[in-house]
Amino acid sequence: MAKNTQVIDFSIRKQPVQQRSKALVAALLDATARLLVTIGYIAITTNKVAEKAGVGIGSLYEYFPNKESLVAALIERNSMEIVEKIQLGMEQALQKPHEEALRFWLEKMVDALDERRDEVRVVIFEVPFLRQMPLLETMPKTLMNVAFSAHQRANDRVQFTYPKAAVYHLTSMVSAAIINMVVHPPQHIPREILLDELAELILRAMEGGVKTTG
Amino acid sequence: MAKNTQVIDFSIRKQPVQQRSKALVAALLDATARLLVTIGYIAITTNKVAEKAGVGIGSLYEYFPNKESLVAALIERNSMEIVEKIQLGMEQALQKPHEEALRFWLEKMVDALDERRDEVRVVIFEVPFLRQMPLLETMPKTLMNVAFSAHQRANDRVQFTYPKAAVYHLTSMVSAAIINMVVHPPQHIPREILLDELAELILRAMEGGVKTTG
DNA sequence: ATTATATCCGAATAATTACTCGGGTTATGA
């Protein structure tokens, strides 16, 4: 009936094996990134990408079947780097005293996204098939589950009436706050203050749970 | 330099004055809405909209210069309805005892969005020029400022070290939580519980501020 | 009733974009 779920072909056509072909694919992705931030997602065409990358249009089609697969491959490549930094940040945070851990982790996440600010902005606001990319759907959930568990262990007297609902909301709220800081930074409020306040808000939301007599 | 800010022509070409032309424009917007949820934003073309609406393609161009203006007009029309409901909900909430007000308002907002669930989902995830629509950018900020002020009045001993930063974060977090509930509702968690937990989380975040001796 | 104005239309054209295919070049390895 509703043909809404337009299945998109993300697959790569051929894996580059020699160095030159790997370089060619990398050049294509770099060009895609540059075009994304300069002309936006809609205006991108395969021909423009090939031209910007300095390769023939035929070569592009050796490896990518369409524009979507090109952008998807770029997102995959770059979000890997970001995810690794965020996970490293969490591991470091878990070593720290509980009061500092959240603030520290938030800062690491913002830093990781800030390095690719423009790309993040365009990808989040303009790429229409983001929801179909498994990594970006599950990653925040996984991370928040780890963080929530750690927090519960460190505060074993704090209990939530509906922990699943709490995790569900905290996931969307924390993700949104961080992304918002990167793509819509407010005028006149220093970054340090934003991070302090965000950490406090979240901490209070989490620590206000019912306390059992321990 | 970077021609990123692709200016989009949202303007309507001609205001319909007779009834038949108003009906024609309405039919075009209805068709746009139906196509949005069935085939998605990218796949929409002016020709398809005209066909679905049962009007000639020429008539479409009498009133709309392009696909974007069509979708923008639809968003404008429908978000008006939603905004009115949300504002009404807030006015009602402000009459209620402070403990119930937030929970009540959250429910009204979720209800308002839920009535147009599919449209909201597509618009938020697929329409690439959303940020350029002034209403949708400023509305959450305005609303949250009102809510925050009301809360501060009702709790005049609670002070934030950085109120502006708090409002900034709360705006993005509350918006995200509500929209997420509508477009990504979790399995197995009843709506009432989700609303209860969300209200508690936000209330705790806001009430944990430094309390002055009143 | 007549003029003026608003509306409606869709075949035809322009413009854009996707994508192929055959042929040439470079690396590999036996």
Added chain:
DNA sequence: TCATAACCCGAGTAATTATTCGGATATAAT
């Protein structure tokens, strides 16, 4: 060094989509 495989290419074609324009019809105004 020769065969095979991997790679690169872009002119040309197919397919899609945007948009116009002149003429027909309907409503409003006098």
